[in-house]
Amino acid sequence: MEALDIDKALNIMPTPVTLIGSSWQGTDNVMTAGWAMCCSVKPPLVSVYIYHKQLTRELIRQSREFVVNVLASDQVEVSETCGTISGRKADKYAKAKLQTRPAEKVNAPLIEGCLANLECKVVAEYEVGDHTLFVGEIVAAHDGGRRDPLVYVEQKYADILLKPKA
Numbered sequence: 001m002e003a004l005d006i007d008k009a010l011n012i013m014p015t016p017v018t019l020i021g022s023s024w025q026g027t028d029n030v031m032t033a034g035w036a037m038c039c040s041v042k043p044p045l046v047s048v049y050i051y052h053k054q055l056t057r058e059l060i061r062q063s064r065e066f067v068v069n070v071l072a073s074d075q076v077e078v079s080e081t082c083g084t085i086s087g088r089k090a091d092k093y094a095k096a097k098l099q100t101r102p103a104e105k106v107n108a109p110l111i112e113g114c115l116a117n118l119e120c121k122v123v124a125e126y127e128v129g130d131h132t133l134f135v136g137e138i139v140a141a142h143d144g145g146r147r148d149p150l151v152y153v154e155q156k157y158a159d160i161l162l163k164p165k166a
């Protein structure tokens with residue numbers, strides 16, 4: 001077996017592509033996150049990992065809530081817009097032409113056209129290296145209809161080939 005460069009190792013696991021919505025005192029923001037996954041069934045918990053310099057981290061730390069919007073395979077452009085500019089420099093909802101509607105239980109809006117929108121309240125927060133791990137309890141969830149999910153691996157976008165269970 002050959003050695004794997006550690007920077008490459010960090011990108012070897014395929015991830016979903018999500019838009020994390022946050023809101024605090026009138027500032028709404030959205031950023032792309034691949035490091036997001038479910039981590040408990042009862043209670044239903046989701047974990048997201050936010051780099052320490054992101055505006056998103058500040059807004060979640062203040063508001064104690066966020067929305068996970070799960071992207072479909074045809075949403076690469078939105079992912080790039082929200083994943084390459086900070087909300088400190090631009091209103092990404094406007095820049096990415098995102099259609100939104102109010103959430104039920106949190107202040108950040110839901111993004112239309114996604115596979116699902118998960119409204120979350122923060123139940124735990126940990127500093128993990130250069131990221132903050134926020135664990136959120138899903139307090140409301142919305143189905144955007146079944147389509148192929150968008151996947152990110154080795155810093156490239158990919159589609160999932162769904163196979164029947166063996």
Ligand SMILES: Cc1cc2nc3c(=O)[nH]c(=O)nc-3n(C[C@H](O)[C@H](O)[C@H](O)COP(=O)(O)O)c2cc1C
Binds near residue numbers: 036049053084152
């Ligand atoms: C596909 C993709 C996945 C990303 N995953 C994460 C992630 O899991 N955590 C993170 O902090 N940044 C991630 N980023 C980078 C942020 O989206 C980016 O730095 C963004 O500009 C931060 O926005 P903000 O300052 O408005 O919060 C990702 C970017 C892309 C394109």
